[in-house]
Amino acid sequence: MDITELNLLTEQYYKTPKYKPDPKFRCIKAYYPNSEDVILVGEADPNFIFWMSLTKIGDTETNRAIFAYLSQTEPTVFGSDSSVIRAAGYTYAQLQSFYMAELTCAEDILNRRRSGKQKAKQRGRDRQILRRLRSDLETLSRVTGDPVADYRQHEALIREIESQTDLRCSDNPAVTDAYNRLMQRCSDLYNAYMTEVR
Numbered sequence: 001m002d003i004t005e006l007n008l009l010t011e012q013y014y015k016t017p018k019y020k021p022d023p024k025f026r027c028i029k030a031y032y033p034n035s036e037d038v039i040l041v042g043e044a045d046p047n048f049i050f051w052m053s054l055t056k057i058g059d060t061e062t063n064r065a066i067f068a069y070l071s072q073t074e075p076t077v078f079g080s081d082s083s084v085i086r087a088a089g090y091t092y093a094q095l096q097s098f099y100m101a102e103l104t105c106a107e108d109i110l111n112r113r114r115s116g117k118q119k120a121k122q123r124g125r126d127r128q129i130l131r132r133l134r135s136d137l138e139t140l141s142r143v144t145g146d147p148v149a150d151y152r153q154h155e156a157l158i159r160e161i162e163s164q165t166d167l168r169c170s171d172n173p174a175v176t177d178a179y180n181r182l183m184q185r186c187s188d189l190y191n192a193y194m195t196e197v198r
Contacts, residue, residue, distance in 0.1 A: 017047070030109055033090060053066055137185055
């Protein structure tokens with residue numbers, strides 16, 4: 001099988017960068033939409049991808065071949081994950097809500113998700129986690145109307161919340177949903193802050 005046939009970045013999604021993406025930013029990421037699937041992304045830099053595929057987590061042979069290909073290929077076509085993700089049957093908002101891991105080897109595809117699930121379980125009982133997430137959302141929802149002051153006041157809490165992405169691997173959909181709502185609130189505060197400081 002020609003591995004390039006698995007690339008969902010097809011001609012209809014091509015974009016031409018106005019600059020040459022710097023190879024130092026190139027990386028391979030895995031997004032986990034559910035317990036069976038994995039979306040592998042070859043990222044040229046933070047603005048462009050050169051690969052996106054949807055495979056089964058358990059299909060180690062195919063995933064190894066994709067990882068090997070991405071590790072040695074020099075990108076020649078580019079697109080944006082926000083467009084290409086539609087070919088995988090998801091929206092960009094969904095992609096952003098999936099657990100994501102940056103990969104260093106093919107074994108990471110399975111191991112990083114396992115590790116995320118384990119960390120999520122170690123954070124405590126679902127009831128305690130949900131109580132904390134709801135409390136954090138309530139805290140971040142108290143605003144003064146000054147986006148700069150609001151963001152700075154909550155910056156430490158936002159960083160702490162952003163470090164808990166393993167909660168997206170929770171077996172409890174209520175935990176995953178509560179965490180994603182909290183992350184959206186963090187994003188809203190940050191975007192309002194950036195709009196103001198610009």
